[in-house]
Amino acid sequence: ETGVTQSPTHLIKTRGQQVTLRCSSQSGHNTVSWYQQALGQGPQFIFQYYREEENGRGNFPPRFSGLQFPNYSSELNVNALELDDSALYLCASSLGGLNQETQYFGPGTRLLVL
Amino acid sequence: TQLLEQSPQFLSIQEGENLTVYCNSSSVFSSLQWYRQEPGEGPVLLVTVVTGGEVKKLKRLTFQFGDARKDSSLHITAAQPGDTGLYLCAGAGSSSNTGKLIFGQGTTLQVKP
Numbered sequence: 667e668t669g670v671t672q673s674p675t676h677l678i679k680t681r682g683q684q685v686t687l688r689c690s691s692q693s694g695h696n697t698v699s700w701y702q703q704a705l706g707q708g709p710q711f712i713f714q715y716y717r718e719e720e721n722g723r724g725n726f727p728p729r730f731s732g733l734q735f736p737n738y739s740s741e742l743n744v745n746a747l748e749l750d751d752s753a754l755y756l757c758a759s760s761l762g763g764l765n766q767e768t769q770y771f772g773p774g775t776r777l778l779v780l
Numbered sequence: 781t782q783l784l785e786q787s788p789q790f791l792s793i794q795e796g797e798n799l800t801v802y803c804n805s806s807s808v809f810s811s812l813q814w815y816r817q818e819p820g821e822g823p824v825l826l827v828t829v830v831t832g833g834e835v836k837k838l839k840r841l842t843f844q845f846g847d848a849r850k851d852s853s854l855h856i857t858a859a860q861p862g863d864t865g866l867y868l869c870a871g872a873g874s875s876s877n878t879g880k881l882i883f884g885q886g887t888t889l890q891v892k893p
Contacts (some may be wrong), residue, residue, distance in 0.1 A: 670822070699881070707870050708786075708883030709823070722880050750860070754823050758881075769881060773812035 670772035689757030698740040786884035803869035
């Protein structure tokens with residue numbers, strides 16, 4: 667069974683640029699959630715995708731957007747990067763349905779905005 | 781807005797000591813999960829508790845879900861240096877169709893040999 671994978675592992679961007687982060691869900695999982703974790707804080711929910719549709723969104727501006735593909739992998743896009751977007755971005759996959767609350771996390775992508 | 785408060789935020793103890801981490805809220809959660817996170821890595825699931833009053837044990841770790849499903853605790857017996865890390869509690873809301881997890885701010889544990 668393959669776990670959750672994310673790419674890239676690290677990324678450096680400058681203010682105003684755009685970034686795309688990628689996530690492959692665990693085998694058999696159809697739901698992907700994205701979280702932002704600032705240094706020293708717990709993760710904050712960005713949004714979730716279930717069977718290619720957005721299924722809930724946290725308190726993040728529209729410049730944070732996402733996609734889920736037919737193979738259930740997912741992308742997180744952030745436009746017009748700001749310094750405060752520097753964080754660890756985590757992807758978590760889950761089974762959906764009755765078991766949707768147990769989420770398994772990938773290693774994260776560390777984004778630094780200069 | 782559902783919030784989870786973890787305490788303490790930082791804990792530094794000697795090997796062999798016992799400790800308890802608390803996770804409290806004024807909101808009811810349908811389930812609560814505990815994760816452990818190493819620096820630069822994603823959180824690793826330790827346990828999910830679902831039923832009010834439930835107690836689960838994982839070797840030297842004991843997890844309890846409050847009767848009202850508003851709070852939880854993690855107790856570690858005879859802590860070892862390998863237990864060092866960030867411990868996170870995360871609640872799934874009572875209307876959890878979105879699958880959103882609400883995380884506490886974490887407890888950083890350092891176990892010194």
